[in-house]
């Protein structure tokens with residue numbers, strides 16, 4: 159079952175790994191915590207999966 163890309167800002171530590179992996183999809187707000195800019199395009203799926211894996215706080219959830 160697919161689920162939209164979501165970020166739990168209550169557990170995000172602002173490590174920024176997601177932005178490094180997929181800068182067009184993720185951003186960090188003024189507070190340093192993750193912001194999902196938009197849902198990933200098909201060509202970005204591998205980068206987003208890498209971001210989900212790299213997040214040290216498991217704040218990201220997504221299934222294509």
Ligand code: SF4
Nearest residue numbers: 170171173174176213
């Ligand atoms: S990698 Fe995880 S902890 Fe770091 S900014 Fe992104 S969502 Fe937050």
